[in-house]
Amino acid sequence: MKDNPFSLWVYLSQSPLLWLTVTLLVYASTDAVSLASRRHPLANPVLHAMWIIGAFLLVTGTSYTTYFAGAQFVHFLLGPATVALAVPLYENRRRVVSSIVPMLVALVAGSVTAVVSVVLLAELAGLPRDVVLSLAPKSVTAGVAMGIAESLHADPSLAAVAVILTGIMGAIIVTPLMNRTGVTDFRARGFAAGLAAHGIGTARAFQVDEIAGVFSGIAMSLNALVTSFLVPLAVTLLVR
């Protein structure tokens, strides 16, 4: 260590400990800023944590693979967190059962709109075919979208990036957009957030209102189901 000040860095930068610590601390700070701004949509903690960590990796010349070796412990918890959505669903089951019909109709309308709109717009923008295919499942949660992209022989890592970008933009835009439409029903607002912007939309919905969060979680789970069936169908019909 004394003879070479870089040896400590070389050791640490390869260990999961450093990158796990960086992920947690950067997120803790961006979340604190978000809280201090009273959860302003533009202070989205995921967005800011993402570019700060990304810039740090680029500056230190660290590969994403090395970073992910540490950050995977956080990434892994996405699965258990999905299971955990059962609890708010259980606690609010009466409200959920009483709005089952609007939920199911909105689910079909929303899922179809999500897939068809992104495929048509991407074709219109003249994006390459494999990009169009990777963008198609962007409204569902990361793990599911990657699986769908894989089955279409598209690029799963691009699909994951499209999912996160969609989630962040959805989470930023949902509150101002819904205020403008004048919809005050937090069941409907939450359901739309979860359907269009999966877990990041759901995290945002829980910040705004508990009922919105519950409906958002349901929308996210149901949309994962519907989109898995819908994307292959839409791609066959719409992609040249």
Next chain:
Amino acid sequence: MLASLGLILLCQLIGEAVVRGLGLPLPGPVLGLLLLLILLLARDRFALLACGPLRNGGVETASKGLLAHLSLLFVPAGVGVVQKLDLLASHGVAIILVLALSVVVTLLATVLTFRLVSRLLRQQDAR
């Protein structure tokens, strides 16, 4: 706390196993969610099940702990954007615009359908 986390993981594990085993086109954790929901509902009906993490709000507390920082869990995948800088340099603006427009259209289609249908149902009830 430990038993509650274990129960959550067990639900996911069974979900993944069933999905893989039967080749179902749905994510394992979603099946795990259904399983935990069924367990919670069954617990209220059969007193026998109300033990371990299913007693005194054990699994409820653990789940709320996990969900409290749901956003954090998306950060590692989000940082993956550093691998796609070439693609974003060539098609970034188009991709962002396409995703932004699509998310706005999807939000509006969903929320307006939800409102429309629940309003229609309420009118029907009133009649």
